[in-house]
Amino acid sequence: MKLGLVVDLDTCVGCHGCATACKQWNTSGTIGPLSDENPYGKDPNGAWLNRIRTYEVDDSPNSKTVNMPLSCMHCDNAACVTVCPTGASYKREEDGIVLVDQDKCMGCNLCSWACPYGARELDPGQGTMKKCTLCVDRIYDESLPEDERKPACVMTCPTKSRVFGDFDDPNSEVSQLVRDRAGKQLMPELGYNPVNTYLPPRNKPVVQTYEPKSVVATVKGWVNKVIAR
């Protein structure tokens, strides 16, 4: 099994709902608290496992706003695991989820340096590294109804832009989406082989822009509309 997420950049509206749901679930989850520093003060800081950035792609009139949520990609080639000196970071054999054992981490930051996606953040309160667990404490929880055994971010997404599934199964929803919509990995040149895949926005017709005409041309246009030839 190779579990991961597909993020649809066509439909993501950048509401930050996934990040908030993630923080809410995981602050009392298996890697427990995601502490905040100065939460109501001038410069709040804290550990988040999911961040949403907004980009403008291409130039006007073809420009498009793209919201890009970034969390751990659960890479096949996870350098954050190999650089870890304590063995706190590990990748699970059975489903490919990358986790941090909070009891072993010494807070040296080296894994966050090895991660190209900014997926790891040091908890300011605990001094240990925090990262996306793919809600490992939800997806296998048999006390939850079966359709709720998904990561909190996927459950909450109002536009269904996040899809969770097994990339090893060619018939899973995620594999089909990647095939049909030409899913992309981010920074493939570094060779980390990230599992999470991003679906590029669909091509839409270009909106016609208003081009000012001269007064004579405008009047000619009106006359042509009124007089039938």
Place this chain on the structure above:
Amino acid sequence: MHPAFSVLVFTVMSGAGYGLMTLMIIGHLAGLPQLLDSSVLLSGGILSLALITGGLLSSTLHLANPKNAWRSFSRFKTSWLSREAVFAVLFYPFALAYLAAVYLNGAEVTGLGLLSGIATAVLAMVTLFCTSMIYASLKTIRQWNSSLTPVNYIALGLMSGSLLLAAVQALVGDGASTSLTSLALTLVVLGATCKLIYLFWIGKPAGSTINTATGFTQASVRLLDQGHTSNGFLNNEFGYTVEANRLVRLRLLMLGLAFVVPFLLILAANTALLVIAAASAIAGLLVERWLFFAEARHVVRLFHGDQTV
């Protein structure tokens, strides 16, 4: 990259300590007459151990959760940081055995002194190499992910070690010796050459861009909003930016303090000036290490709006 002061102190001090120990042992075992003096060997050895121990203790200061530091010996197979920790600890028994042999038998080379001396010199260089590979192995930082990184760490460690060795020999022994000062002179030139090659090399644009980071490779991409109103861990750790003018000034200061001043002072071959040369080189190397971090640009910066790294 944010330059953590404890890591700067660690890499410079332990580099100088390992360089000093290695050169001293090689000189001693090769029978260099100025080093056939047990008081020089013992003072050099103690200074080296003090620098290395101080550096290693300083390195633990940047850990956010140091109570788990003992676990860092456990991933020798994959992690350069783990390898460094293992070799750094393995170095001590051999170094102490070598110094004990010198203490008991004087400067005469004995079987114990020879074997432990060779092991100490090899372990010192291996540890220094492992330290440099922590940085050189990171594909996320183009300015570090190069064979020039270990070359620089080893060249500069040997350079500062040779300056310390010349200074210690001049202080404890009978004045400045030509063979040790010419060794220091050679290594200063070599160190400066390696550093200049590195500075030219990192000036070349290459690597990932905001386009490969976001996957939009056929159009321009600009950051509109980073998604949070105040800086978080990623901004503080990777967003460190130095003004270009200040960078040029610091590079000149570094080249002056680390290479030019020691070079000129060694030529004078005077005991007091040799001590100042070593101190100047250490100060210069602290600036050099600060720049090594400050000029390194992590690819996460692309997600925060940088067009290239």
